[in-house]
Amino acid sequence: MSPDQTVTAAILVIGDEILSGRTKDKNIGYIAEYLTAIGVDLREVRVVPDVEEEIVDALNALRHRYSYVFTTGGIGPTHDDITADSVAKAFGVAIDYDPRAVALLRQRFHGAELNEARMRMTRIPDGADLVSNKISLAPGFWIGNVIVMAGVPTIMQSMLDEVGPKLKTGKKMLAESVRADTKEGDIGTELGEIARAHPDVSIGSYPFFDDKLGPNTNVVIRSRDADKLATAKAAVEAMLASVKARLKAG
Amino acid sequence: MSPDQTVTAAILVIGDEILSGRTKDKNIGYIAEYLTAIGVDLREVRVVPDVEEEIVDALNALRHRYSYVFTTGGIGPTHDDITADSVAKAFGVAIDYDPRAVALLRQRFHGAELNEARMRMTRIPDGADLVSNKISLAPGFWIGNVIVMAGVPTIMQSMLDEVGPKLKTGKKMLAESVRADTKEGDIGTELGEIARAHPDVSIGSYPFFDDKLGPNTNVVIRSRDADKLATAKAAVEAMLASVKARLKAG
Known part of the structure; x- marks a missing residue:
């Protein structure tokens, strides 16, 4: 993919525990921050329960639409870990105990029994590459444009470090944040005019509460083009100076 | 809705800042924890960007499928706040400055100018009820089965407190957590057998790292039926005792 093209992604979070609120994702x-930093645009996130049909439907909706889909969760040793089988079903491929994954698990549990539950973690869809797990060895995998990772954050992060350098990436999104030192409602109209005048630049407005000044605003300006970004930022700064002068006078 | 029926929900998070990773949701x-506590089953979550077509499509997919959809984000005073207009489009209804919302904003900004940007926060789709905002007055709204809330957590929480008591709720999901004091892979097979033997009970297995014991597991058993929950919990505890005795012996 050429550096000018956009590379997109979705995240599919799999797990009843997120939907019940017991575990906070x-x-x-x-992943959002990681992808933004390397030049991949995260466009959508879905969270679905440990239900095969839901996983298959969401995965098929997302994988045809975005360059990559990253899944988290559901690749452990228990009956509720159904991600690998669901991914195989979504792709219409077979799934079986993978000798490479079995070798990794034997390495980890050298003394202990590689029982039925642990063998579950070696089920990998046909044609997938393994994604190594430096924390506990049980691998994730990569099939087509889908990357299947663990739900435990430290393990997921280790897997993401593994796949990150292998991803196609687009031109990086550049961002500048300007602290407005005014209320959002005092600059909304003018900010909208700047946004319309700079269509290749994305301008976001994020209110926050400042302990000294009270309600305040961060304006975030984003573009893949450094010159356009700088021009839009200058327009935002000029507008802020003008609005503040008007508010002071009025 | 009768106490035995299930009331379901989805969350639609709207905002580029979540997808870029700049803001952590x-x-x-x-909301997940809140809904679980009152007897509403959260079944799906989606995060979409500040793009009208994406918001409309996701909202229409979700609102026909679940009892309720809760949206967060995109109801502020700036050009990137397009949730209200997108919701009106999804429902195919008109949207205009709402006199009730205008009155609230006049109350807040009594001295200051109710400018074009702030007036944006009074755009409410036809037929919607307002959801009050005790923090900064600018309201959310409730139309059909869709509840539109702010993205700022304190304001969202205040709005959720407002709508919570008005929601239909189902029989509450009861949950028991059992700390296994064994590795997940040591109980996975047996836990799967218990899950199959107790089809009305949902059993989840969540690994965690224990500072003293190393890899450990929480087993979470969930059911709307207290008796079935107790029976399944007893089966899990008996299994854990048996596995631990076997591991000690072996």
Whole structure:
């Protein structure tokens, strides 16, 4: 893929524990930041339960639409870990105990029994590459444009470090943040005009509460083109100076 | 809805800032826990960008499928706040400045100018009820089975407190957590057998790292039926005792 083309991604979080609120997801924000930094645009996230049909449907919706889909969760040794089988079903390929994965698990559990539960972690769809797991050895995998990772954050992060350098990446999104020191509602109209005048630049406005000034705003300007970014940032700064002068006078 | 029927929900998180990783979502886990506590089953979550077509498509996919859809984000005063207009489009209804919302904003900005940007926060789709915002007054709204809330966590939480008591709720999901004090792979096979023997009970297995014991497991048993929950919990505890005795012996 040429550096000018956009590479896109979705995340599919798999797990009843996220939907019940028992476990608070820590992976979405991490992966989002990681992908942005390397030049992959995260466009959508879905969270689905440990239900095969839901996983298959969501995966098929996402994998045809984005350059990559990253899944987290459901690749452990218990009955509720159904991600690998669901991914095989979505791709319409067979799945079986993978000798490479079995070798990794034998390495980890050299003394202990490689029982039925642990063997479950060696089920890998046909044609997938393994994604190594430096923490606990049981691998993730990569099939087509889908990368299947663990749900435990430290293991997921180790897997992402493994696949990251192998991903196609687009031109990086550049971002500048300008602290407005005004309320969002005082600059909204003018900011909208700047956004319309700079269609190749994305301008976001994020209110926050400042302990000294009260309600405040961060304006985030994003573009793949450094010159366009700089021009838009200058327009935002000029607007902020003008609005603040007006508010002070009025 | 009768107490035996299930009431379901989805969350639609709207915002480029979540997908870029700049802002880490704090609302999904909060809403998930809240809904579980009152007897509403969260079944799906999606995160989409500030793009009208994406919001409309996701909302229409979700609102026909679940009892409720809760949206967060995109109801502020700036050009990138397009949730209200997108919701009106999804429902095929008109949208305009709402006199009730205008009155609320006049109350907040009594001295200051109710400018074009702030007026944006008074755009409410036809037929919607307002959802009050005790923090900064600008309201959310409720149309059909869709509840539109702010993205700022404190404001979202205040809106959720407002709508919570008005929601239909099902029989509450009860949960028991059993700390296994064994590795997940040592109980996976047996746990799967218990799950198959107790089809009305959902059994989840969640590995965690224990500072004293090393790799450990929480088993979470969930059911709407207290008796079935107790029976399954007893089966899990008996299995754990038996596996631990075997491991000690072996």
